[in-house]
Amino acid sequence: MKVGDTHYRSIWFDGEAGRVRIIDQRWLPHEFRVVEIESLDEFATAIRDMWVRGAPLIGATAAYGIAMEMHRNASDAALDAAWELLHETRPTAINLRWALEEMRQVLAPLSEGERAAVAFRKAAEICDADVETNRMIGVHGLDLVKQIAATKKPGEPVNILTHCNAGWLATVDWGTATSPMYHAVQAGIPIHVWVDETRPRNQGAQLTAWEMNSHGIPHHLLTDNAGGHLMQHGQVDMVIVGTDRTTALGDVCNKIGTYLKALAAQDNDVPFYVALPSSTIDWTVEDGVREIPIEERDDREVTHVFGRLDNGSVTSVQISPDGTPGGNPAFDVTPARLVTGLITERGVAEASREGLLGLFPERRSAA
Numbered sequence: 616m617k618v619g620d621t622h623y624r625s626i627w628f629d630g631e632a633g634r635v636r637i638i639d640q641r642w643l644p645h646e647f648r649v650v651e652i653e654s655l656d657e658f659a660t661a662i663r664d665m666w667v668r669g670a671p672l673i674g675a676t677a678a679y680g681i682a683m684e685m686h687r688n689a690s691d692a693a694l695d696a697a698w699e700l701l702h703e704t705r706p707t708a709i710n711l712r713w714a715l716e717e718m719r720q721v722l723a724p725l726s727e728g729e730r731a732a733v734a735f736r737k738a739a740e741i742c743d744a745d746v747e748t749n750r751m752i753g754v755h756g757l758d759l760v761k762q763i764a765a766t767k768k769p770g771e772p773v774n775i776l777t778h779c780n781a782g783w784l785a786t787v788d789w790g791t792a793t794s795p796m797y798h799a800v801q802a803g804i805p806i807h808v809w810v811d812e813t814r815p816r817n818q819g820a821q822l823t824a825w826e827m828n829s830h831g832i833p834h835h836l837l838t839d840n841a842g843g844h845l846m847q848h849g850q851v852d853m854v855i856v857g858t859d860r861t862t863a864l865g866d867v868c869n870k871i872g873t874y875l876k877a878l879a880a881q882d883n884d885v886p887f888y889v890a891l892p893s894s895t896i897d898w899t900v901e902d903g904v905r906e907i908p909i910e911e912r913d914d915r916e917v918t919h920v921f922g923r924l925d926n927g928s929v930t931s932v933q934i935s936p937d938g939t940p941g942g943n944p945a946f947d948v949t950p951a952r953l954v955t956g957l958i959t960e961r962g963v964a965e966a967s968r969e970g971l972l973g974l975f976p977e978r979r980s981a982a
């Protein structure tokens with residue numbers, strides 16, 4: 616999407632330089648840094664340390680990590696080692712395993728000499744497919760925004776609350792939760808976005824707010840605890856969030872705090888939608904609370920906060936006493952019963968097995 620007047624994707628391959636480039640999201644919104652990643656360790660670090668993040672982008676990055684490794688060493692051992700190293704970077708987003716499996720399936724049968732070129736083509740395909748998938752999520756999500764817009768007074772915006780960043784920065788482009796927002800603006804439908812800051816890493820404050828600013832979308836930054844109050848006072852018309860892994864029964868794993876928003880939404884009859892590509896559905900899992908591994912991240916993310924000082928330098932400061940440990944589960948699971956609908960590239964599904972199989976009937980045999 617747009618950065619100033621320039622269109623960017625969050626990751627791209629420069630064929631002439633033979634380098635993969637990413638936007639290093641750790642420095643946003645204060646600095647826009649594009650960095651090259653080349654070695655397998657650099658790819659693993661970029662995912663683990665959240666230079667790039669967001670389920671679809673994590674998958675796309677891993678795909679290019681495999682491609683760059685095949686360029687260096689296309690042996691079976693190197694392919695397996697790369698798969699393992701990248702897979703263990705972050706446990707929750709299913710797109711990581713999905714992308715690694717996509718790469719392994721296409722590469723394993725090939726000779727070593729064939730693998731690098733095919734790997735780069737497949738990684739590019741995964742990226743291009745993600746862009747089109749997310750565009751279609753926006754097309755289907757736009758219908759939902761239009762339905763709510765029809766109930767508003769002329770010119771009154773549709774108030775949408777979102778949590779964390781499920782924007783174009785979390786994908787290759789368009790985003791998932793933000794795609795309906797971008798499509799609504801393009802369709803001339805007035806919207807206003809409540810942006811949850813999303814502690815501890817503040818992906819909402821740092822990334823979603825930056826996206827909204829970059830596209831001139833009216834928004835306000837919220838503390839994570841304000842959404843319920845706004846819902847009680849009729850200031851939220853709908854919630855749209857992303858997901859890192861959704862189960863075959865429609866349970867939704869997403870950034871920590873999502874579950875609490877879903878509870879508040881149900882208590883106030885606010886529609887709670889989850890936008891996702893089908894690559895984020897884990898068809899092998901049914902009970903999300905019991906089965907989805909929740910990443911526990913460094914407690915320094917809780918005890919410290921990252922930002923820009925008045926002198927313009929960007930740094931991290933401690934907000935808690937020395938010696939106070941932090942707890943940092945990075946995700947939670949929202950049961951399907953709290954989800955109004957799942958916005959996918961094929962349409963909006965009820966959050967249930969039958970709802971998902973209705974859009975993805977090819978999965979019925981495995982069910």
Ligand SMILES: CSC[C@H]1O[C@H](OP(=O)(O)O)[C@H](O)[C@@H]1O
Pocket residue numbers: 668669670671778779780781782785786790791792818856857858859869870871945
């Ligand atoms: C479109 S996936 C976005 C999803 O990923 C984020 O997690 P993280 O920033 O830790 O990778 C968050 O859960 C978003 O909803």
